[in-house]
Amino acid sequence: MTALCMVKHLCQTTRNGNRYAKRFFGTLLTQTAQKWLFSPFWILVPDPRKSAVFGLTQPFCTDEKSHTQPKRKAAFGSVGRRIPYRVLHVINQDGESLGNMHRAEALRLMDQQGLKLVLLRENVEPPVYRLMTGQQIHEEQLKRAEKKKASPKPGVVQKELSFSSAIAKNDLETKTKQIAQWIEKKHHVKVTIRQAKGSSTDMLELFDQILETVSEKATYLSKPKVAREGVSTCILRHMSDKELKEHQKMEIKKNNTVKKDENEDLKSNELHQ
Numbered sequence: 001m002t003a004l005c006m007v008k009h010l011c012q013t014t015r016n017g018n019r020y021a022k023r024f025f026g027t028l029l030t031q032t033a034q035k036w037l038f039s040p041f042w043i044l045v046p047d048p049r050k051s052a053v054f055g056l057t058q059p060f061c062t063d064e065k066s067h068t069q070p071k072r073k074a075a076f077g078s079v080g081r082r083i084p085y086r087v088l089h090v091i092n093q094d095g096e097s098l099g100n101m102h103r104a105e106a107l108r109l110m111d112q113q114g115l116k117l118v119l120l121r122e123n124v125e126p127p128v129y130r131l132m133t134g135q136q137i138h139e140e141q142l143k144r145a146e147k148k149k150a151s152p153k154p155g156v157v158q159k160e161l162s163f164s165s166a167i168a169k170n171d172l173e174t175k176t177k178q179i180a181q182w183i184e185k186k187h188h189v190k191v192t193i194r195q196a197k198g199s200s201t202d203m204l205e206l207f208d209q210i211l212e213t214v215s216e217k218a219t220y221l222s223k224p225k226v227a228r229e230g231v232s233t234c235i236l237r238h239m240s241d242k243e244l245k246e247h248q249k250m251e252i253k254k255n256n257t258v259k260k261d262e263n264e265d266l267k268s269n270e271l272h273q
Contacts, residue, residue, distance in 0.1 A: 076141055078116035081107060091130040100126055158188040165203055166196035176213040183218045186238040195230040203232045219243065
């Protein structure tokens with residue numbers, strides 16, 4: 001009788017264990033079906049109809065796709081002899097197209113002329129390379145750096161203002177007040193001046209005059225330069241905290257020097273009297 005009860009108890013325990021295992025694995029796989037990716041392999045799974053069987057199931061891992069890092073744009077400069085493309089479109093140092101050619105031929109031209117190959121456009125078929133001198137590469141790098149520096153950063157507002165070099169004094173004061181308000185809000189301000197016909201005004205001096213009115217808080221982001229014939233531009237920005245401190249120190253030093261000179265002049269005048 002005791003043995004019969006023990007057998008009955010063991011059977012009941014086995015059925016309960018199988019039922020709980022089935023419920024657990026079924027719930028887990030149902031809840032995670034949309035969140036997990038699966039790859040098959042064999043593991044031991046209890047079956048309610050048998051004591052134990054080998055069943056095909058799937059382990060889980062996150063469904064989060066790996067994001068590859070975007071390809072970083074290569075810096076402008078000589079690529080040396082590292083050219084991964086077989087066919088190139090080559091431009092000579094004067095900007096004239098030499099057509100498509102094998103990379104071996106492009107390298108031969110580079111060696112013969114003592115030039116350097118520079119990648120201009122990669123996302124075309126075939127990629128475009130140019131033969132350039134070291135001086136040409138350096139000048140182009142400076143141009144690109146200046147252009148990058150002048151372009152507004154994300155979150156920075158750039159205002160624009162343009163007028164003629166023959167602008168009246170009152171109008172110029174109004175413009176400079178507007179620039180000062182924008183600078184106060186830490187906007188970048190692009191100023192464009194057009195050379196008026198018959199005007200002998202030096203536009204570079206006019207830019208310096210504008211900067212002088214806001215010199216306590218502003219400086220050049222991009223110095224005055226000729227954009228095209230008869231048109232010059234510059235970009236002003238608010239000084240950083242470090243620049244403001246340096247500017248204030250310079251102003252204090254300058255004022256002290258002026259006062260010292262004035263005192264010496266006064267003493268000199270008193271002696272002569």
